[in-house]
Amino acid sequence: MTGNPVSFVRMSVEEERISRFEEAVRPQLDSAHNLARWLTGSDADAGDVVQEACVRALRYFDGFHGGEVRPWFMAIVRNCAYTQLGRRPRTEELLDGAALADARGGSIEAELEREDERAALGRALEGLAPEFREAIVLRELEGLSYKEISAVTGAPIGTVMSRLSRARLLLLKRLGGSEGVRS
Amino acid sequence: MRCEEASELLGALADGELEPARRAAAEAHLSACAACAGRLRALRGLSSAVRAEAPYHRAPADLRARVERALRGSRGPALSSWRARVAPGLAGAAVGFACALFALRAAPPASPPLDEAVSEHIRAMLSDRLVTVESSDHHTVKPWFSRHVDFSPPVPDLAASGFPLKGGRVEPYGGRPAAVSVYARGRHVIDVFTWPEPGADTSPSLAVEQRGYHVLSWRTGSFGYRAVSDLNARELTEFAERLSRAAASNP
Numbered sequence: 001m002t003g004n005p006v007s008f009v010r011m012s013v014e015e016e017r018i019s020r021f022e023e024a025v026r027p028q029l030d031s032a033h034n035l036a037r038w039l040t041g042s043d044a045d046a047g048d049v050v051q052e053a054c055v056r057a058l059r060y061f062d063g064f065h066g067g068e069v070r071p072w073f074m075a076i077v078r079n080c081a082y083t084q085l086g087r088r089p090r091t092e093e094l095l096d097g098a099a100l101a102d103a104r105g106g107s108i109e110a111e112l113e114r115e116d117e118r119a120a121l122g123r124a125l126e127g128l129a130p131e132f133r134e135a136i137v138l139r140e141l142e143g144l145s146y147k148e149i150s151a152v153t154g155a156p157i158g159t160v161m162s163r164l165s166r167a168r169l170l171l172l173k174r175l176g177g178s179e180g181v182r183s
Numbered sequence: 184m185r186c187e188e189a190s191e192l193l194g195a196l197a198d199g200e201l202e203p204a205r206r207a208a209a210e211a212h213l214s215a216c217a218a219c220a221g222r223l224r225a226l227r228g229l230s231s232a233v234r235a236e237a238p239y240h241r242a243p244a245d246l247r248a249r250v251e252r253a254l255r256g257s258r259g260p261a262l263s264s265w266r267a268r269v270a271p272g273l274a275g276a277a278v279g280f281a282c283a284l285f286a287l288r289a290a291p292p293a294s295p296p297l298d299e300a301v302s303e304h305i306r307a308m309l310s311d312r313l314v315t316v317e318s319s320d321h322h323t324v325k326p327w328f329s330r331h332v333d334f335s336p337p338v339p340d341l342a343a344s345g346f347p348l349k350g351g352r353v354e355p356y357g358g359r360p361a362a363v364s365v366y367a368r369g370r371h372v373i374d375v376f377t378w379p380e381p382g383a384d385t386s387p388s389l390a391v392e393q394r395g396y397h398v399l400s401w402r403t404g405s406f407g408y409r410a411v412s413d414l415n416a417r418e419l420t421e422f423a424e425r426l427s428r429a430a431a432s433n434p
Contacts, residue, residue: 021254022254026355027355029247050250051250054250054254055253125237140233143312143314143316145200146200161194161200168229172226175229
């Protein structure tokens with residue numbers, strides 16, 4: 001083979017580093033996309049967010065020594081998602097859940113009769129303010145512990161606990177399943 | 184404990200996130216207060232509904248390719264400058280070579296290493312993340328798998344045989360995601376790794392005994408299985424045979 005063998009070695013080293021990163025992050029891509037999609041509300045944005053998060057995470061990867069890849073990477077995805085949201089014209093995400101429900105013509109309870117439970121649940125979750133929505137997504141869909149959610153969101157565990165409580169009460173209320181639950 | 188205080192703890196109680204003292208106090212209140220017990224049921228119902236019904240947005244196939252490209256285009260300036268100096272032919276060859284290496288390593292082996300099953304099992308037991316979806320109902324666990332891996336593994340109900348289902352999780356195993364159904368026998372936990380593996384059916388056989396754990400390996404209906412547990416080999420074999428029969432008759 002002709003050319004510069006040193007360059008060849010350096011390229012292999014870089015490729016090796018990327019490969020190590022990919023092996024660490026590949027199992028997290030579904031979770032990353034799910035979180036990004038729930039936070040941004042758009043497929044196109046979610047894809048951009050995951051791509052950006054991977055590029056950024058690779059940059060920090062050398063500084064990442066051991067520990068859990070999942071919360072580390074999810075925190076980067078979350079940051080990128082909020083950055084992406086900040087770039088958008090500020091309209092809908094400023095509405096909190098209640099305002100959104102009002103904007104859509106009030107109670108989702110009535111929709112329950114027209115739509116199946118699945119759609120209503122998705123809508124109710126979409127209608128939550130981002131800090132409540134991400135708490136539910138990280139806990140119920142990603143199965144993270146409170147400690148991990150705290151690591152991803154940067155909020156203390158007590159805050160994680162109260163956000164989850166509040167989020168669940170809002171969901172129950174919107175799904176019309178509020179019997180026995182005070183809000 | 185009063186209802187106000189208890190209702191703030193119900194979510195954490197349902198999530199298994201209360202420390203023992205507060206948990207005991209909350210449980211004592213629940214046994215005496217039907218209203219709070221009802222709230223806890225409502226919260227649990229909501230959790231199962233969200234887990235089972237809320238859309239899960241998996242990464243589309245093209246995103247993986249896009250990320251791969253973006254990572255290789257994102258090298259720092261130091262690298263870009265040397266890269267520009269390298270003869271394009273050589274660079275192409277090197278990238279091709281490296282990608283081939285990567286592809287080779289990423290290709291899932293036909294049968295993942297056995298000791299990996301034991302280490303994953305031990306890691307999950309220690310990490311308090313044994314199940315991501317917690318349910319004794321295979322009608323909840325099976326659809327959860329369908330949303331988290333690109334195959335739908337059999338998750339038979341073996342409670343009647345004394346092996347109740349605990350839930351499931353997804354683990355990287357042998358370079359690809361495996362569905363892990365979690366069963367119990369008394370206080371022993373049984374992890375069942377399942378992944379698509381074409382080939383003729385084989386009977387469960389003891390594949391390895393390591394660090395006090397047994398691993399059984401078999402193939403049923405184009406799925407590879409590994410059952411890992413600290414349960415004794417005889418009962419674990421009984422479990423694997425029942426699971427294999429149930430999976431074959433009702434995939």
